[in-house]
Amino acid sequence: MPSPATDAVIYLDNAATSWPKPPAVAASIVDFLEHRAGNPGRSGHALAVAADAVVAATRSELAALVGAPDAARVVFTLNATDALNMALWGLLVPGDRVVTTSIEHNAIVRPLHALAERGVTVTRVACAPDGTLDLDDLARALRSGPVRLVAMCHASNVVGTILPARDAAALAHEHGSLFLLDAAQTAGVLPIDVREMGIDLLAVPGHKALLGPTGTGALYVAPGVRLTPLRQGGTGTRSGEEHQPEELPAGLEAGTLNTVGIAGLGASLRYLRGRGREAIHAHETGLTARLIQGLADVAGVTVHGTRDPALQVATVSVSLDGWEPVDVAAALDSSFGIAVRSGLHCAPLAHRTLGTFPRGTVRLSPGPFSTDDDVDRAVAAIRKLAGTVG
Numbered sequence: 001m002p003s004p005a006t007d008a009v010i011y012l013d014n015a016a017t018s019w020p021k022p023p024a025v026a027a028s029i030v031d032f033l034e035h036r037a038g039n040p041g042r043s044g045h046a047l048a049v050a051a052d053a054v055v056a057a058t059r060s061e062l063a064a065l066v067g068a069p070d071a072a073r074v075v076f077t078l079n080a081t082d083a084l085n086m087a088l089w090g091l092l093v094p095g096d097r098v099v100t101t102s103i104e105h106n107a108i109v110r111p112l113h114a115l116a117e118r119g120v121t122v123t124r125v126a127c128a129p130d131g132t133l134d135l136d137d138l139a140r141a142l143r144s145g146p147v148r149l150v151a152m153c154h155a156s157n158v159v160g161t162i163l164p165a166r167d168a169a170a171l172a173h174e175h176g177s178l179f180l181l182d183a184a185q186t187a188g189v190l191p192i193d194v195r196e197m198g199i200d201l202l203a204v205p206g207h208k209a210l211l212g213p214t215g216t217g218a219l220y221v222a223p224g225v226r227l228t229p230l231r232q233g234g235t236g237t238r239s240g241e242e243h244q245p246e247e248l249p250a251g252l253e254a255g256t257l258n259t260v261g262i263a264g265l266g267a268s269l270r271y272l273r274g275r276g277r278e279a280i281h282a283h284e285t286g287l288t289a290r291l292i293q294g295l296a297d298v299a300g301v302t303v304h305g306t307r308d309p310a311l312q313v314a315t316v317s318v319s320l321d322g323w324e325p326v327d328v329a330a331a332l333d334s335s336f337g338i339a340v341r342s343g344l345h346c347a348p349l350a351h352r353t354l355g356t357f358p359r360g361t362v363r364l365s366p367g368p369f370s371t372d373d374d375v376d377r378a379v380a381a382i383r384k385l386a387g388t389v390g
């Protein structure tokens with residue numbers, strides 16, 4: 001199958017999945033497949049032991065990145081959606097109440113919708129049209145009755161607005177609730193320390209800002225929080241017993257892991273540690289500022305969200321007068337070689353909050369390998385499109 005001419009691509013779709021990956025990711029995957037591809041925890045031979053070491057090393061890197069007190073409480077998942085489903089379905093039972101926000105991705109919206117059909121009450125706190133969350137509104141929702149869980153994103157995947165996770169967690173705890181953070185858009189960019197921030201459950205994708213391959217993600221489960229596993233099966237531990245073991249990580253990791261992806265994720269996490277999360281964040285904040293500034297005064301272009309690079313991650317949503325977002329994205333791709341995402345971004349409620357439902361927006365999301373020149377070319381292309389009719 002022919003591949004696209006990637007040398008010429010300006011990739012501004014890192015909020016969907018990061019690209020390119022650090023070269024060490026592919027190298028680690030090849031090395032794993034050629035030299036370490038046994039089944040971890042299942043056998044005692046050298047290849048299985050080598051695979052186990054790769055999984056353990058990646059788990060430790062991830063635990064260190066998010067300040068987990070014990071690496072065993074970091075469970076590998078397929079992606080952030082998988083982690084969120086494990087948390088929500090594993091915790092909530094009919095009669096429970098959960099408080100969430102109006103800016104969430106469908107990875108939270110849809111499980112909660114399904115849980116509501118089974119007797120869980122969902123209270124949604126409205127965010128402002130720029131995506132910000134007023135903590136007084138959250139406090140009001142928490143005061144109106146017992147709440148089992150507050151579930152929210154760390155940053156919007158549509159406009160990048162950062163939500164006050166630490167303060168929200170403190171409020172949740174004050175009211176006897178647990179706190180689940182969806183860090184799909186922030187893990188690898190913003191500081192996350194589960195203990196210091198009071199995060200009971202943390203969902204992260206491996207394939208976005210952690211720079212690993214698709215098919216990877218993780219759920220952190222705080223000590224004392226027990227989840228009913230969504231999957232039961234072989235864990236390589238307590239094999240004589242019919243019931244699923246409770247100990248983590250095995251209790252939530254039935255079946256053979258995506259060891260190949262985890263090998264790649266280990267390499268990307270080491271790259272992140274070497275380059276420095278803060279340095280990447282600073283780089284991306286610079287690109288965000290450049291993008292917002294470049295688009296702010298273009299006639300016919302609306303930049304959504306806070307328009308303040310200090311209050312958001314590197315995700316910028318725009319609308320062009322007279323253009324459907326999907327046509328803008330197609331024109332950027334075909335005429336300028338610029339890869340962006342258009343539409344609702346799996347977050348229809350967020351678009352309702354922002355006032356951009358049902359057409360959605362054009363989302364530009366630079367990453368650690370994006371350059372000023374990439375941003376300048378995107379701005380120039382949008383200027384050109386905004387001067388014509390779609």
Ligand SMILES: Cc1ncc(COP(=O)(O)O)c(C=O)c1O
Binds near residue numbers: 082108155205206217
């Ligand atoms: C805020 C948010 N939550 C959850 C997800 C789901 O992540 P994944 O694709 O890893 O399942 C995304 C993906 O874009 C997201 O942006």
